[in-house]
Amino acid sequence: MNYTEVDILNFVEGNLDDDQTAAFLAQQRNDPDLAEAVKAIQASQLPISQAYQQQRLPPVPTALREQVEHLASETAPANPSANTKNNNSGAEATHYDVSSNRVVKHPSESRIGKLTTIGLVASLIAGVGIGALAMQHYLKDDAKWSAGFERPDALLDSTATHARLVKRIADYQSLYVENTVAKVSESRVDDAKQLLDSIDVREGAEMHIPDFSTFGYQFARAQELGFEGQTLVQLVYRRSGSAPLALCFMPDSETQSLPLTASKHHSLNAASWVTENLHYVLVADEPHAVLEQMFVSASNMIQVAPVR
Amino acid sequence: MKQFAKALSNELEPMWRFALRLTANEADAEDLVQQTCVKALESVQSYQEQGRLRSWLFRIEHRIWLNVLRSRQIRSEGSFNKSNRNLDSLIAQNCVAVDPSSNYRLFVDDHSPESQLRLHQIFLQVESLVEAQRLVVILVCVEGFTYHETAQILDIPIGTVMSRLARARFSLGKAMLAEQDERQTAEVDGGP
Numbered sequence: 367m368n369y370t371e372v373d374i375l376n377f378v379e380g381n382l383d384d385d386q387t388a389a390f391l392a393q394q395r396n397d398p399d400l401a402e403a404v405k406a407i408q409a410s411q412l413p414i415s416q417a418y419q420q421q422r423l424p425p426v427p428t429a430l431r432e433q434v435e436h437l438a439s440e441t442a443p444a445n446p447s448a449n450t451k452n453n454n455s456g457a458e459a460t461h462y463d464v465s466s467n468r469v470v471k472h473p474s475e476s477r478i479g480k481l482t483t484i485g486l487v488a489s490l491i492a493g494v495g496i497g498a499l500a501m502q503h504y505l506k507d508d509a510k511w512s513a514g515f516e517r518p519d520a521l522l523d524s525t526a527t528h529a530r531l532v533k534r535i536a537d538y539q540s541l542y543v544e545n546t547v548a549k550v551s552e553s554r555v556d557d558a559k560q561l562l563d564s565i566d567v568r569e570g571a572e573m574h575i576p577d578f579s580t581f582g583y584q585f586a587r588a589q590e591l592g593f594e595g596q597t598l599v600q601l602v603y604r605r606s607g608s609a610p611l612a613l614c615f616m617p618d619s620e621t622q623s624l625p626l627t628a629s630k631h632h633s634l635n636a637a638s639w640v641t642e643n644l645h646y647v648l649v650a651d652e653p654h655a656v657l658e659q660m661f662v663s664a665s666n667m668i669q670v671a672p673v674r
Numbered sequence: 675m676k677q678f679a680k681a682l683s684n685e686l687e688p689m690w691r692f693a694l695r696l697t698a699n700e701a702d703a704e705d706l707v708q709q710t711c712v713k714a715l716e717s718v719q720s721y722q723e724q725g726r727l728r729s730w731l732f733r734i735e736h737r738i739w740l741n742v743l744r745s746r747q748i749r750s751e752g753s754f755n756k757s758n759r760n761l762d763s764l765i766a767q768n769c770v771a772v773d774p775s776s777n778y779r780l781f782v783d784d785h786s787p788e789s790q791l792r793l794h795q796i797f798l799q800v801e802s803l804v805e806a807q808r809l810v811v812i813l814v815c816v817e818g819f820t821y822h823e824t825a826q827i828l829d830i831p832i833g834t835v836m837s838r839l840a841r842a843r844f845s846l847g848k849a850m851l852a853e854q855d856e857r858q859t860a861e862v863d864g865g866p
Contacts, residue, residue, distance in 0.1 A: 370837070370840075371837060371840035371841055371844060372833065372836045372837050372840050374840060374844075375836060375839065375840035375843065376836075403844060405847070405851065406843075406844050406847030406848045406851060407840065407843045407844055407847050408847065409846075409847035409848075409850045409851050409854075410842075410843035410844070410846040410847035410850065412796050412846065412850065413793065413796065414796060414800060414811060414815040414816060415815055415816050415818075416793060417793040417794070417796040417797040417800070418797060418800075418812070418816045420790065420793050420794070420797070421797065423690075423691060423694055424694070424700055426686055426687060426690045426707075427700075427704055430686075430690075430704055430707060430708065431686060433708075433711075434682065434683050434686050434711055435683050435686075538712075538715075541708045541709075541711050541712045542708070542712060589716070
């Protein structure tokens with residue numbers, strides 16, 4: 367019988383039964399190559415783990431640790447019931463809630479749930495357009511990139527929610543690197559296309575996603591996340607040689623609108639606003655001036671090229 | 675599942691360690707761990723709690739790394755045809771980038787006691803293995819994963835894990851025996 371290296375390993379580790387061991391020993395006596403192999407594997411019983419424990423590895427980079435621990439430290443209770451639009455019974459799917467770092471369950475096949483997302487994306491198209499118009503008006507007033515303007519008290523809660531959302535999205539996005547979406551499969555792009563096609567059917571309008579190709583960013587994928595129990599849609603764009611860009615949006619019945627705001631988180635800049643009860647957050651490793659151009663550019667997105 | 679993010683944070687050190695050993699490059703390792711965290715958070719529903727979180731994370735990490743290697747290989751070849759690519763040779767080629775003199779691979783100096791020198795010798799022997807075998811040795815012998823977990827992490831059959839481990843141990847054993855012979859010969863030659 368010819369023994370494989372696995373048989374030899376099993377013999378050395380004592381995994382053969384009595385009959386197998388006897389047969390192996392008999393063969394070993396008559397087979398010098400086998401005897402040599404056994405001797406070699408027996409000699410390989412070395413303190414390998416101990417050897418690696420002596421290895422001096424650099425510590426986890428502080429920035430990386432802080433990013434991950436920050437995500438882990440957020441313990442705001444998830445409230446799946448708050449996601450009332452997704453409360454239908456049926457097969458459950460989940461999404462990651464960036465506010466609570468939890469998996470929130472929702473009915474994956476729920477028509478309502480699907481339409482909610484579809485509606486969100488549809489609203490995105492209109493919302494960014496309207497937002498861009500608001501932005502243009504805002505720019506005319508020479509009050510662009512508001513960072514701390516006066517607001518009526520009634521808006522303070524909305525503003526706080528918006529600020530939390532922007533921070534969470536930026537924290538999460540800071541974990542993205544170029545390779546995160548470099549290998550996004552065709553099926554995901556197809557999924558996004560399908561989603562957008564569904565919007566087309568539902569809304570009766572030709573739907574596109576914002577096109578940032580003039581800035582070198584190509585659409586990579588759309589996915590559903592969550593924030594404080596609410597559905598959050600993330601569109602990710604990639605560009606060779608730089609971190610991915612994210613455009614996120616989330617409905618909020620409590621907040622009608624907020625002007626464009628600039629903020630910085632880690633190495634990322636964010637542009638955010640609320641239009642027609644939808645929060646928008648644009649996060650990228652770009653100067654605010656470029657984000658501003660992107661925002662203005664998005665105002666024409668209804669006419670932009672379809673998803674590729 | 676409620677504690678998933680916290681558990682992920684607790685696994686940062688092992689993920690970082692594994693990333694360094696896969697990439698032999700701190701910048702790549704940082705990217706790899708970041709991507710692993712993102713992927714884990716986005717795929718958490720596929721995590722089976724009966725399995726060890728660490729092996730699930732290592733599996734993600736290893737898959738991402740293979741994709742990085744494939745991308746680099748494709749870019750370097752200027753071709754998108756990867757149908758006939760041999761993964762082992764791909765890994766082996768990319769691991770030419772592993773620099774055995776990089777600072778975190780050296781952990782002894784000339785004044786280390788003999789026991790440490792021996793450990794260093796063992797370390798170098800493992801590091802000189804074919805990449806596919808080196809990974810199996812690290813996962814089984816260093817990280818303490820079972821054959822089954824190692825097979826899952828590397829996406830290979832359990833028989834392949836055992837085969838690679840056996841070949842690795844055969845190589846290590848032969849090297850150790852050769853070293854013993856050399857030492858004995860030297861002692862005889864240097865004797866009275």
